Amino acid sequence: xxxxxxxxxxxxxxxxxxxxxxxxxxxxxxxxxxxxxxxxxxxxxxxxxxxxxxxxxxxxxxxxxxxxxxxxxxxxxxxxxxxxxxxxxxxxxxxxxxxxxxxxxxxxxxxxxxxxxxxxxxxxxxxxxxxxxxxxxxxxxxxxxxxxxxxxxxxxxxxxxxxxxxxxxxxxxxxxxxxxxxxxxxxxxxxxxxxxxxxxxxxxxxxxx
DNA sequence: AGAATGATCCTCT
DNA sequence: GAGGATCATTCTC
Numbered sequence: 134x135x136x137x138x139x140x141x142x143x144x145x146x147x148x149x150x151x152x153x154x155x156x157x158x159x160x161x162x163x164x165x166x167x168x169x170x171x172x173x174x175x176x177x178x179x180x181x182x183x184x185x186x187x188x189x190x191x192x193x194x195x196x197x198x199x200x201x202x203x204x205x206x207x208x209x210x211x212x213x214x215x216x217x218x219x220x221x222x223x224x225x226x227x228x229x230x231x232x233x234x235x236x237x238x239x240x241x242x243x244x245x246x247x248x249x250x251x252x253x254x255x256x257x258x259x260x261x262x263x264x265x266x267x268x269x270x271x272x273x274x275x276x277x278x279x280x281x282x283x284x285x286x287x288x289x290x291x292x293x294x295x296x297x298x299x300x301x302x303x304x305x306x307x308x309x310x311x312x313x314x315x316x317x318x319x320x321x322x323x324x325x326x327x328x329x330x331x332x333x334x335x336x337x338x339x340x341x342x
Numbered sequence: 343a344g345a346a347t348g349a350t351c352c353t354c355t
Numbered sequence: 356g357a358g359g360a361t362c363a364t365t366c367t368c
């Protein structure tokens with residue numbers, strides 16, 4: 134299980150995001166090993182990006198994003214959910230890739246116990262679902278993605294499928310940037326699609342509030 | 343299939 | 356106090 138090299142992470146975030154598709158994430162805890170393939174990601178790039186949490190500058194909350202590449206940036210949102218990000222670019226430049234969709238490869242019984250859903254493609258087809266299924270929480274913020282607990286590796290074999298892009302989901306200003314990358318038609322891609330009526334509606338309610 | 347709603351709580355101000 | 360890079364459930368057609 135060979136982790137991605139630092140030279141992989143320390144590049145423009147859009148390149149890293151695009152190439153993270155097909156890579157694998159592995160989480161060890163005790164005897165259990167959970168693994169999956171990344172099928173949907175989003176890039177958040179620098180203080181100039183209005184959707185990036187670092188848009189308002191450095192704070193204890195965003196500090197991990199300013200750190201060296203190859204770390205896990207984990208934060209809490211909407212009362213229930215942890216979000217897992219892959220920190221990119223040089224130390225001091227805040228950028229990260231949000232992991233939104235994962236295709237389960239290993240430890241599926243454990244995921245089912247945690248998630249309690251009827252269909253396997255509901256196990257990990259969304260950012261909050263992934264952290265729940267993999268057992269990732271705020272305790273993991275700032276730890277390395279080169280192990281020992283969490284390891285991100287290159288794809289074991291060539292992964293087929295058409296790669297598509299779209300605007301980012303669930304964000305207000307900046308949503309129009311096509312910085313979401315995913316495998317078209319993969320069942321583990323999250324359900325909320327850019328451009329749907331419900332998505333546009335959520336934008337309106339965000340503005341009203 | 344699409345739309346609406348409530349859950350629920352960590353982190354910073 | 357307020358703000359969320361969401362999810363499951365519960366409706367409606």
